[in-house]
Amino acid sequence: xxxxxxxLVIDDEETVCRSCARILSEKGHTVTTALNGEEGLxxxxxxxxxxxxSDLKMPGTGGIGVLRQVKERSPQTAVIVITGYxxxxxxxxxxxxxxxxxIEKPFTPDELAxxxxxxxxxxxxxxxxxxxxxxxxxxKTSVLVGRAAxxxxxxxxxxxxxxxxxxxxxLRYSLAGQCPEEEVLWGEIRPVDPLKVFFFxxxxxxxxxxxxxxxxxxxGETPEHARVIAGVKRCDLQxxxxxxxxxxxxxxxxxxxxxxxxxxLIVTSDCSNPGPSCSCVLMGLSPFCEEGFxxxxxxxxxxxxxxxGSERGGKLVETIVEGAQQVAPSHLEERHERRDQVQxxxxxxxxxxxxxxxxxxxxxxxxxxxxxxxCAERCVGCAACxxxxxxxxxxxxxxxxxxxxxxxxxxEIIRTWDSCQYPAFxxxxxxxxxxxxxxxxxxxxxxxxxxxxxxxxGVFGCTGCGRCVDVCMGKIDMREVLYKxxxxxxxxxxxxxx
Amino acid sequence: MTPNLTNPYQPIRAQVEKVIQxxxxxxxxxxxxxxxxxxxxxxxxxxxxxxxxxxPFTPSSSPxxxxxxxxxxxxxxxxxxxLHGVQPGEWVGLRGPFGLGYPIGxxxxxxxxxxxxxxxxxxxxxxFFALVHRLDMYERIVFCYGARTPSxxxxxxxxxxxxxxxxxxxxxxxxxxxxDDSWKGNVGLVTTTxxxxxxxxxxxxxxxxxxxxxxxxSTLKLLSLGYQPEQIYLSMEKNMSCGIGKCxxxxxxxxxVCRDGPxxxxxxxxxxxxxxx
Ligand SMILES: Cc1cc2nc3c(=O)[nH]c(=O)nc-3n(C[C@H](O)[C@H](O)[C@H](O)COP(=O)(O)OP(=O)(O)OC[C@H]3O[C@@H](n4cnc5c(N)ncnc54)[C@H](O)[C@@H]3O)c2cc1C
Ligand code: SF4
Ligand code: FES
Numbered sequence: 001x002x003x004x005x006x007x008l009v010i011d012d013e014e015t016v017c018r019s020c021a022r023i024l025s026e027k028g029h030t031v032t033t034a035l036n037g038e039e040g041l042x043x044x045x046x047x048x049x050x051x052x053x054s055d056l057k058m059p060g061t062g063g064i065g066v067l068r069q070v071k072e073r074s075p076q077t078a079v080i081v082i083t084g085y086x087x088x089x090x091x092x093x094x095x096x097x098x099x100x101x102x103i104e105k106p107f108t109p110d111e112l113a114x115x116x117x118x119x120x121x122x123x124x125x126x127x128x129x130x131x132x133x134x135x136x137x138x139x140k141t142s143v144l145v146g147r148a149a150x151x152x153x154x155x156x157x158x159x160x161x162x163x164x165x166x167x168x169x170x171l172r173y174s175l176a177g178q179c180p181e182e183e184v185l186w187g188e189i190r191p192v193d194p195l196k197v198f199f200f201x202x203x204x205x206x207x208x209x210x211x212x213x214x215x216x217x218x219x220g221e222t223p224e225h226a227r228v229i230a231g232v233k234r235c236d237l238q239x240x241x242x243x244x245x246x247x248x249x250x251x252x253x254x255x256x257x258x259x260x261x262x263x264x265l266i267v268t269s270d271c272s273n274p275g276p277s278c279s280c281v282l283m284g285l286s287p288f289c290e291e292g293f294x295x296x297x298x299x300x301x302x303x304x305x306x307x308x309g310s311e312r313g314g315k316l317v318e319t320i321v322e323g324a325q326q327v328a329p330s331h332l333e334e335r336h337e338r339r340d341q342v343q344x345x346x347x348x349x350x351x352x353x354x355x356x357x358x359x360x361x362x363x364x365x366x367x368x369x370x371x372x373x374x375c376a377e378r379c380v381g382c383a384a385c386x387x388x389x390x391x392x393x394x395x396x397x398x399x400x401x402x403x404x405x406x407x408x409x410x411x412e413i414i415r416t417w418d419s420c421q422y423p424a425f426x427x428x429x430x431x432x433x434x435x436x437x438x439x440x441x442x443x444x445x446x447x448x449x450x451x452x453x454x455x456x457x458g459v460f461g462c463t464g465c466g467r468c469v470d471v472c473m474g475k476i477d478m479r480e481v482l483y484k485x486x487x488x489x490x491x492x493x494x495x496x497x498x
Numbered sequence: 499m500t501p502n503l504t505n506p507y508q509p510i511r512a513q514v515e516k517v518i519q520x521x522x523x524x525x526x527x528x529x530x531x532x533x534x535x536x537x538x539x540x541x542x543x544x545x546x547x548x549x550x551x552x553x554p555f556t557p558s559s560s561p562x563x564x565x566x567x568x569x570x571x572x573x574x575x576x577x578x579x580x581l582h583g584v585q586p587g588e589w590v591g592l593r594g595p596f597g598l599g600y601p602i603g604x605x606x607x608x609x610x611x612x613x614x615x616x617x618x619x620x621x622x623x624x625x626f627f628a629l630v631h632r633l634d635m636y637e638r639i640v641f642c643y644g645a646r647t648p649s650x651x652x653x654x655x656x657x658x659x660x661x662x663x664x665x666x667x668x669x670x671x672x673x674x675x676x677x678d679d680s681w682k683g684n685v686g687l688v689t690t691t692x693x694x695x696x697x698x699x700x701x702x703x704x705x706x707x708x709x710x711x712x713x714x715x716s717t718l719k720l721l722s723l724g725y726q727p728e729q730i731y732l733s734m735e736k737n738m739s740c741g742i743g744k745c746x747x748x749x750x751x752x753x754x755v756c757r758d759g760p761x762x763x764x765x766x767x768x769x770x771x772x773x774x775x
Contacts, residue, residue: 393745397745429575434736
């Protein structure tokens with residue numbers, strides 16, 4: 001049902017105006033009438049109308065003229081034209097110009113009411129869609145800029161600006177000030193280091209006592225200046241979301257993570273050259289970002305499409321004036337094609353690693369599978385997989401065992417990355433340990449990533465970045481383990497890689 | 499703002515006022531935190547011995563007492579050995595409280611069966627004090643406790659002499675695994691104290707705390723007596739470090755024991771793979 005609307009009726013026959021007004025008022029609408037096109041357009045300029053019903057043939061400005069002007073001034077307003085039998089041709093022309101409908105004279109009250117109701121309903125739908133679109137993309141500011149101009153913008157943000165830089169063994173986040181322009185690569189693949197290193201230090205002091213903790217924060221350990229990390233890929237952005245859930249949710253917020261997170265601007269960029277271990281698609285992700293960033297960068301032939309995804313990012317984009325162009329539909333089309341293409345490359349590379357069942361189901365029901373033993377056999381327990389994993393967040397707290405501390409009477413609590421792949425991770429005093437064997441620890445990692453983490457935090461603990469595949473000393477490929485678990489064909493063999 | 503609100507890793511100082519030798523390897527430390535730590539019975543704290551690191555313990559004192567806190571600690575490894583070396587007048591670090599304690603609101607009007615073994619009595623003493631504080635609200639307390647030998651009984655005087663006489667609503671059932679010449683009571687595993695219970699199971703809850711093996715067999719026994727999994731509460735002991743649900747050490751399936759426990763109903767964890775290990 002469409003609520004009451006403001007309707008303007010324009011017809012040179014007064015009886016038509018009056019009967020229309022009566023019929024539509026009965027439906028609850030507020031009706032204004034005008035006896036010619038000029039008068040109608042004057043009325044239209046004075047208040048807001050949801051619907052205009054206009055006769056086509058009038059002396060002076062006719063219905064087509066009214067329609068054109070109305071559409072120009074207010075595209076949202078619906079227009080219905082009234083035609084005599086002889087002018088159906090012009091009615092069709094009116095439809096092409098954006099009229100919602102036409103009715104032929106003479107019409108019954110029902111015909112008029114129905115046409116009005118339909119036009120208003122469609123108008124409301126379109127308005128809702130437009131609103132949604134604006135929320136989705138319209139509010140996001142996008143510009144097309146050159147690479148150098150963009151670098152200047154982000155380098156202006158703060159002191160620590162990291163950009164993705166070509167290094168011997170892949171991309172590394174590198175301080176922008178030290179990085180020659182030709183070494184900055186916006187596309188390519190995720191950098192070697194997981195994004196977590198910026199937010200969750202491998203080792204840091206988290207408390208000192210007996211003195212107050214305020215000393216620690218003001219001790220220059222927590223950057224108060226803004227930081228930019230650019231070149232973040234989808235898999236790592238997803239991992240950041242996972243870490244946010246761990247460190248920022250619940251009754252206790254990690255103050256160190258929060259301080260850095262709040263001060264950091266995240267600039268993501270589309271992948272252009274995925275590697276053999278890339279598995280974002282297996283985890284239901286695409287190799288580009290659509291939300292969750294401050295800025296996103298997509299390379300196109302003419303430059304970089306820079307899109308804002310947050311208020312902070314939006315403000316920054318607004319400052320880009322020099323050398324910035326508007327993003328044209330052709331740029332978006334190009335981006336779309338590139339994205340599709342890269343996604344297809346990742347998908348194709350994974351074609352024979354995709355088990356039939358979802359990972360979650362596979363792992364949940366396979367605790368007793370012999371596959372674990374078989375695959376764990378190659379595990380040397382080095383924990384490289386968890387260190388390099390962008391979502392692994394385990395740590396332990398310990399004391400700085402210094403003689404100095406004891407002499408000075410000042411103690412420090414240090415937080416260091418830990419790993420569930422170490423034998424004593426879950427051991428308790430007295431020797432009990434739920435994960436004594438490599439198999440149990442191996443299984444635990446998969447169970448956490450694909451089942452338990454999801455249940456605890458709502459997202460998977462794996463984002464398909466593939467780093468664990470790259471670094472494994474035993475050449476264990478998580479995807480092959482899972483594939484084998486599915487028992488689908490067993491064409492590949494765990495750990496045996498080409 | 500107190501420091502702990504902003505940095506959950508920061509301990510506060512607590513003075514050791516008194517050290518009580520409970521058994522050859524268990525001591526109770528009476529602590530006076532610099533600022534009172536208000537806890538719910540069953541919640542735990544992280545205690546630091548300067549230079550030796552932290553470990554989790556459940557206060558064994560009444561939650562009604564705020565300025566002081568008792569912890570009862572068994573010497574079990576590096577940190578606990580260092581703690582046993584701490585003398586009255588020295589200080590330690592405390593942070594917390596953490597986790598979810600006993601849901602005593604749900605115990606109102608019920609017969610509460612407490613089953614403890616060894617140093618597992620520590621949280622149960624706190625629970626017992628909390629229940630006794632409002633004894634009128636509960637139907638009855640049946641307290642079953644087992645120790646290895648008579649000399650391993652914690653809170654010995656209280657448990658053998660004082661508490662059983664507190665009120666007719668309170669019943670004690672004691673046993674030791676191995677008796678000696680002075681021991682006149684029952685001999686047998688703690689599960690034997692669950693034989694011939696005169697408890698109306700339907701209106702009862704059971705609270706179990708002790709070594710893993712004792713918790714496992716007590717739980718199985720309770721189930722065989724007709725207790726439903728949701729009527730049985732267990733204190734899970736898992737390796738812990740942060741106490742705030744971030745470090746991953748205490749993970750038990752989808753739960754983090756420090757955050758979602760340490761007290762769980764058996765119903766919550768009965769299907770987890772690592773419950774008893
Ligand atoms: C919620 C909870 C409450 C507890 N309450 C008490 C209590 O009231 N009284 C008591 O005597 N004991 C209690 N324990 C057990 C006590 O925490 C361990 O005995 C203690 O951690 C052993 O530390 P350690 O350094 O001496 O041993 P080590 O074997 O040297 O352990 C080194 C570290 O591993 C971790 N760790 C080892 N064992 C355990 C364990 N069982 N639980 C958690 N972390 C462990 C600790 O971080 C410890 O510092 C409790 C454990 C938990 C989880
Ligand atoms: S896994 Fe996907 S998102 Fe991550 S680097 Fe590879 S292609 Fe890009
Ligand atoms: S002790 Fe760190 S997560 Fe529970």
